[in-house]
Amino acid sequence: MNSFLTSGLIHAAFWVVVGLTFGGAVLAVFPRKIVYNVLGLIVCLSGVAGLFLYLGSFFLALMQLLIYVGAICVAIVFAIMLSPPLHLEVPKRRMGKVVLSAGASGVFFVAIAAVIWKTVWHPAAERGADWSIVTIGHLLLTRYDLVFELISLVLLVAIIGAILTTGFSRRLSS
Amino acid sequence: MMEAATNTGGDWLRLIVGLIVVLIFSQLNALFLVWLERKVAGHIQLRYGPMEVGPHGLLQTIVDGIKLVGKELITPFKADKKLFVIAPVLVFMPVLIPFLVLPFGPELIIRDMNVGLLLIFAFSTFSVLAILVGGWASNNKYALLGAMRSVAQNVAYEIPLLLSVMSVVLMVHSFKFSELVMAQHRVWFVFLQPVAAIIYFICATAETNRAPFDIPEAESELVAGFHTEYSGMRFGLFFLAEYTNMFIVSAVATSLFMGGWHGPFGWSLGIPGVIWFLAKTYFLLFVLMWFRWTFPRVRFDQLMNFSWKVLIPLSMLNLLVTALVVKFV
Structure with a gap:
């Protein structure tokens, strides 16, 4: 199926997908307009689908799109539609909340990174083909x-x- | 090495040619369907419909299209400019992807993927998102209301749609379109799975926002719903996407329930598969139009109740029975 994709092209596609995931995550956190946030989340989750595609599971990639983008994000957008209209002033971000949430996600990141670091990974003899x-x-x-x-x-x-x-x-x- | 290089070139060529053919086909299809819709509407209401431009008004939609391209693109002053411009592009992009896997004939599938059916449903949700973005970015209460209705409707009708398709997948043990069609070589699934077929068709009508389920753009209450603020070709893209979506749901119905490229009961009558496929698809499209000019629009609560209280339990029951029959019979 991937016969026309050379390995260089696949490598480039991998970094594009990583960029999409990361850029989407940044968009999901920083802009002050809540609709932009959720659109960022959609880009990010589609990027994750791209990662599944890179790993060779077309089925998982499609399920990621179907469930996370199609169901969860649509539900979030639906909830957001009930939020105050966009021409109103957005309330200011409170410093305490920002610090607290940054700390919480920092701790989470460190924990996950530590687990990945500590695990002894055995490289698979060959790349899994049957997904x-x-x-x-x-x-x-x-x-x-x-x-x-x-x-x-x-x-x-x-x-x-x-x-x-x-x-x-x-x-x-x- | 040389062989690999030419093979790569051939695949690229196939991809590009496929893309161009799909683009042209989707435009022509939309032009034809708009004309057909106006003709069907006319004849149902005992008038002729468009007659002036071309024989029986056949060129009317081309002229209309040129008019749309020439019109000014107006962006409302208080709209969210970026999202407002992106939304029509977003709505049109995902409708091209299903053409990759639609089985027009035994040899006429661009890529016969083993998850082809899932591909179509995974990308169909993107157009809902685009409608939402467009409706929200317009900063217009009618557009926003239309967008919200569209989401509620799509969430409700996607569930029975997928469940009804699942019962066919259970029978064939495959998501691959070629296998789904081959399994109907003798008997079409509309005879084996009549409940699933009816549920699928009702839900498909709702998913494409067609009357009697066209509450996202109910003219009598919401002006034009989510595309109220759109003009010119931006509006045209919404329209194009809607008619291409109609084609896709009908084509999926044809390949899942009406035997795809097979004739009835294994008689092909010497007619090539593509013709069978297109004839059945356009017949279903005609039925969709027939619905629109026959049934009055449903109210919002009727719409929701019908999906959550009738269609979802019924499709679950159908799936359960199918699973039991496949397992034990």
């Missing part, structure tokens, strides 16, 4: 079934949480 849906399905239900079940637990908690929140807010408003 078809069948392989992923088998792996999810055999080797990674605990992770799979955990994810469904998280989703279940989210659903119950959503039901509770709407229920409470409805009772409070009536």
Whole structure:
């Protein structure tokens, strides 16, 4: 399928995708207009889809687009539409909040980086080629079934949480 | 080495030619569909529709298109300029991608990917985002309301759409278009999966924002919905995207439920596959237009209730039954 892509071109595409992911992340954090933020998030998540593509799993890349861009970002945009109109003055960023959130994400970054640093990575003998849906399905239900079940637990908690929140807010408003 | 080089050149050439053909086809298709829509509307309402330019008004939309290109592009003073300009481009870009995988004939697929069906649905969500961006950036209450309705509608109808498609995928065990069509060599899936086919077609009508589900641009209440502030070719791009989207959903319906390039019950009658495919696709497009001029527009709450309370449970049930039948029969 990639017959017409030379290795140099693939390498260039990798850096483009990394740039998209990083640029999107910057856009998602810094501009003061909230719609720009969410569009940045969309660019960033599409970049992650590009990374999956680079790693050879077309299926995962498409699922990333379908779920993160198609479902989650659209839901976020929908919530944002209910925010105050754009011609109003945006409230100032409070210094304390900025420092706090920067610190929190710094700690998270350090933790993740430390884990990556400490892990002894065994380079695979050859680049994985078989990332078809069948392989992923088998792996999810055999080797990674605990992770799979955990994810469904998280989703279940989210659903119950959503039901509770709407229920409470409805009772409070009536 | 030499062989690899020529092969690379050939692939690039194929890609570029494919892209040009798709671009031209999408324009011609939109021109034809707009004309057809006006003709169908006319005849349903006992009038002729466009008659003046060309035989039976066939050149009317070309003239209209030239007019659109010549018109001034107006950007509202208080709009978000960057996003306002980007939105029409964003809406048109993703509608070209599905042509990569649509099976026009046994040999006429640009790339027969093994996740072809997913590709179409992954990129279809981008046009919703573009509508949102356009509606929000216009800084106009009608545009914003139209955009919000469009999102709510798309979120609601995407779920039964995907579930109904899934039941076909379960039967064939593949997302690959060529295999999905080959499985219907004898019997079309519209006979084996009638519920899924009907749900798919209803949801496709809603996903393309067509009447009776055209509340994002309901003329009688929202002026023109999300594209109220757009003029000239920017408006034209929204229109082009809508008609190309109609073609895509009909083409997907043809290849999933109506046998793709096969004739009914394995009789091809000596007609080439492409003709079968296009004939069925344009028939479905005609049905879409027929819907528009027959059913009155639904109210917003009716729309939401219909999806969440009828279509989603029904499509889940259909999927469950399909899974049980595939497993045990």
